[in-house]
Amino acid sequence: xxxxxxxxxxxxxxxxxxxxxxxxxxxxxxxxxxxxxxxxxxxxxxxxxxxxxxxxxxxxxxxxxxxxxxxxxxxxxxxxxxxxxxxxxxxxxxxxxxxxxxxxxxxxxxxxxxxxxxxxxxxxxxxxxxxxxxxxxxxxxxxxxxxxxxxxxxxxxxxxxxxxxxxxxxxxxxxxxxxxxxxxxxxxxxxxxxxxxxxxxxxxxxxxxxxxxxxxxxxxxxxxxxxxxxxxxxxxxxxxx
Amino acid sequence: xxxxxxxxxxxxxxxxxxxxxxxxxxxxxxxxxxxxxxxxxxxxxxxxxxxxxxxxxxxxxxxxxxxxxxxxxxxxxxxxxxxxxxxxxxxxxxxxxxxxxxxxxxxxxxxxxxxxxxxxxxxxxxxxxxxxxxxxxxxxxxxxxxxxxxxxxxxxxxxxxxxxxxxxxxxxxxxxxxxxxxxxxxxxxxxxxxxxxxxxxxxx
Amino acid sequence: xxxxxxxxxxxxxxxxxxxxxxxxxxxxxxxxxxxxxxxxxxxxxxxxxxxxxxxxxxxxxxxxxxxxxxxxxxxxxxxxxxxxxxxxxxxxxxxxxxxxxxxxxxxxxxxxxxxxxxxxxxxxxxxxxxxxxxxxxxxxxxxxxxxxxxxxxxxxxxxxxxxxxxxxxxxxxxxxxxxxxxxxxxxxxxxxxxxxxxxxxxxxxxxxxxxxxxxxxxxxxxxxxxxxxxxxxxxxxxxxxxxxxxxxxxxxxxxxxxxxxxxxxxxxxxxxxxxxxxxxxxxxxxxxxxxxxxxxxxxxxxxxxxxxxxxxxxxxxxxxxxxxxxxxxxxxxxxxxxxxxxxxxxxxxxxxxxxxxxxxxxxxxxxxxxxxxxxxxxxxxxxxxxxxxxxxxxxxxxxxxx
Numbered sequence: 145x146x147x148x149x150x151x152x153x154x155x156x157x158x159x160x161x162x163x164x165x166x167x168x169x170x171x172x173x174x175x176x177x178x179x180x181x182x183x184x185x186x187x188x189x190x191x192x193x194x195x196x197x198x199x200x201x202x203x204x205x206x207x208x209x210x211x212x213x214x215x216x217x218x219x220x221x222x223x224x225x226x227x228x229x230x231x232x233x234x235x236x237x238x239x240x241x242x243x244x245x246x247x248x249x250x251x252x253x254x255x256x257x258x259x260x261x262x263x264x265x266x267x268x269x270x271x272x273x274x275x276x277x278x279x280x281x282x283x284x285x286x287x288x289x290x291x292x293x294x295x296x297x298x299x300x301x302x303x304x305x306x307x308x309x310x311x312x313x314x315x316x317x318x319x320x321x322x323x324x325x326x327x328x329x330x331x332x333x334x335x336x337x338x339x340x341x342x343x344x345x346x347x348x349x350x351x352x353x354x355x356x357x358x359x360x361x362x363x364x365x366x367x368x369x370x371x372x373x374x375x376x377x378x379x380x381x382x383x384x385x
Numbered sequence: 386x387x388x389x390x391x392x393x394x395x396x397x398x399x400x401x402x403x404x405x406x407x408x409x410x411x412x413x414x415x416x417x418x419x420x421x422x423x424x425x426x427x428x429x430x431x432x433x434x435x436x437x438x439x440x441x442x443x444x445x446x447x448x449x450x451x452x453x454x455x456x457x458x459x460x461x462x463x464x465x466x467x468x469x470x471x472x473x474x475x476x477x478x479x480x481x482x483x484x485x486x487x488x489x490x491x492x493x494x495x496x497x498x499x500x501x502x503x504x505x506x507x508x509x510x511x512x513x514x515x516x517x518x519x520x521x522x523x524x525x526x527x528x529x530x531x532x533x534x535x536x537x538x539x540x541x542x543x544x545x546x547x548x549x550x551x552x553x554x555x556x557x558x559x560x561x562x563x564x565x566x567x568x569x570x571x572x573x574x575x576x577x578x579x580x581x582x583x584x585x586x587x588x589x
Numbered sequence: 590x591x592x593x594x595x596x597x598x599x600x601x602x603x604x605x606x607x608x609x610x611x612x613x614x615x616x617x618x619x620x621x622x623x624x625x626x627x628x629x630x631x632x633x634x635x636x637x638x639x640x641x642x643x644x645x646x647x648x649x650x651x652x653x654x655x656x657x658x659x660x661x662x663x664x665x666x667x668x669x670x671x672x673x674x675x676x677x678x679x680x681x682x683x684x685x686x687x688x689x690x691x692x693x694x695x696x697x698x699x700x701x702x703x704x705x706x707x708x709x710x711x712x713x714x715x716x717x718x719x720x721x722x723x724x725x726x727x728x729x730x731x732x733x734x735x736x737x738x739x740x741x742x743x744x745x746x747x748x749x750x751x752x753x754x755x756x757x758x759x760x761x762x763x764x765x766x767x768x769x770x771x772x773x774x775x776x777x778x779x780x781x782x783x784x785x786x787x788x789x790x791x792x793x794x795x796x797x798x799x800x801x802x803x804x805x806x807x808x809x810x811x812x813x814x815x816x817x818x819x820x821x822x823x824x825x826x827x828x829x830x831x832x833x834x835x836x837x838x839x840x841x842x843x844x845x846x847x848x849x850x851x852x853x854x855x856x857x858x859x860x861x862x863x864x865x866x867x868x869x870x871x872x873x874x875x876x877x878x879x880x881x882x883x884x885x886x887x888x889x890x891x892x893x894x895x896x897x898x899x900x901x902x903x904x905x906x907x908x909x910x911x912x913x914x915x916x917x918x919x920x921x922x923x924x925x926x927x928x929x930x931x932x933x934x935x936x937x938x939x940x941x942x943x944x945x946x947x948x949x950x951x952x953x954x955x956x957x958x959x960x961x962x963x964x965x966x967x968x969x970x971x972x973x974x975x976x977x978x979x980x981x982x983x984x985x986x987x988x989x990x991x
Contacts, residue, residue, distance in 0.1 A: 155928075162867075162868060162871045162872075162878075163871070163877065163878050163889075165867070165878045165888075165889045165890050166864050166867055166868060166890070167864070167926055167927075168864065168865070168868055194931070197887065197934070197935070197938075198931055198934045199934070273880060275880060286889070287881075287882045287887065287889070288881075288882065289881060318871075319871070
């Protein structure tokens, strides 16, 4: 199981939301990135949480600075809209880029990106919410409902050939009440071959143990609140697993 | 230790990451993006991300295949990473059949996966280095992999193995001054940096 | 009519605060009982650098000795705390502000609140869930007071037509319910959340923790206007009795004074931060955000409970050119969550967005046709704010912040 800290960034700060709402400042990106690297993170994800909202990409300069001292895979997301954005991200130190809004609006973009940069470079980020028994894909940091159903979208991604899916449960995100078991079970039942990183809701080690049986070789989990709020540290988490 | 190194930049690889890693261990790094007469570096790194056939087409279009092959003949260290390792062999089968740099005899094949398994090898995997191998101190350590194809080659060229969904596959190869790693040493933490340093020292 | 004529007596030249997104068209608050029409409002204050008074207050907030204020709160609570029964009334709907206020007063300051709710016109699903969780997870007794629906609807319609302020009857009832219930249950202390002065009234109002109870000074029914109409006229036209208007009439001031009722703003004692109130409510009272972005703004944690509330903001936008996005961004700029630049981008993207989702619900609630709705809206477009673009066939603001 890959253990992947996710660092959400707004301007110069690490922020932490609840249900993808709110931009409470919780730390300094460089400090947290270095800490998680030295504590044994398998990879790190950096998300610019307002890039889509403001139509800008400020995160690349930040990434350039601290990627010099971090030698594990770095995924960068938030406002990646064009092939040029991807190139800039990779040049700034990203190994993978995460794409949400742009992919939902135009799935050809994902195909072109995979072709141009290699499928192992492209991560499809999905924010999902359950509305009346149906899971829907959201974008712009949980603001807009694309009306596209989750399972349809993952099937498409599976065919397009991205490296993996970063799946965030909006309902559980930031709550520290545990992962979205219902969602994870549903995905597991469907036997998608694309690796999945499950994100949203982890508050303690038991939460991770509870979903272990659904995590296949190649899958991973993304952790934010549990680490940023110091509820647990990575060394302990890796030891227990 | 070899300090003056070049990275082949053919438009398919995380060259920035690799440059940072090499600089961290004290190397001076030059990007090489076209064939030239006078290549002043002592080792060539060949990174790679993406598809074999597309990568080879790009390399050939810049005559970088000629450069790598000629530098290799001079005895310089050729260090392939991930797709870069696969390109060292004779032939690749991804998308279409395409000949590689042919520095080590061998070809590639698609990793198999069942219905309830993932379709690419991604994550930190144990790597078994062969006994009496110069990298034996790294035996059984975990390195970071991300690939869906692997290579087949003669036993004498095999350095290490790893496993994907319980299938054994070759995770590093070598022949004289040529060495290739399926995993990403530049993304495998301090351990990976140590491995690169070790190889550079061993080949100087 | 002069092209720059301001329909409401607001400044004819539109200018924006240099720090936040608010314009000089923002009126300071009115005594709602006396509102007969929309004329001659007074705008909020700006200083010589064109910084609005809420922004000035926000800077001032950083210099306040909050530890001292906390001690004052503790002293106040110690004075009123009872060993049994309720010692405070916390009015609210279970939204983030009242959830935060009730919870912190109970669990940190050891008080025993009775929460009191002046019912929204029409609860949204998420609003209802949050309301239930306020009690179920937060742990409070609650009285939900629903005013006479027939009257409330008529008053809302009158307010819409005569003032373009459909929320007026709601605001009146909401202000009264706290002291009213406190009076009935002999509870001596009422705690509201933020002081409205944070948003633009006289800054001096922020220097006192208490609501001025002269607001409840003895009114003669002849002096009360609801929805821009005298009570007598409403009684005649729509067949109501004086008794029906009880919830909109202030409780007897003499009785309030006799019971030594005090109404305080928690925002005087605790440094108010709307976003932090949201986090607190999420973490402690099961508060959940809107599953969708609220139309007219970018936020998912404000304005959730009431289907009609969006029309409050929309009509405000029509009258003053200030939509909910402007409101929310101004507030988030002052609490250092976003920069002015980001606020402007959000205003550009969302301000004045028509609340389509509950449009039919609103029309049904006030029993008005679509045509009549738009006729009414257009009557309140002040020429100094709006012009009709004949090419694009739509109304546009004369001046935007972006």
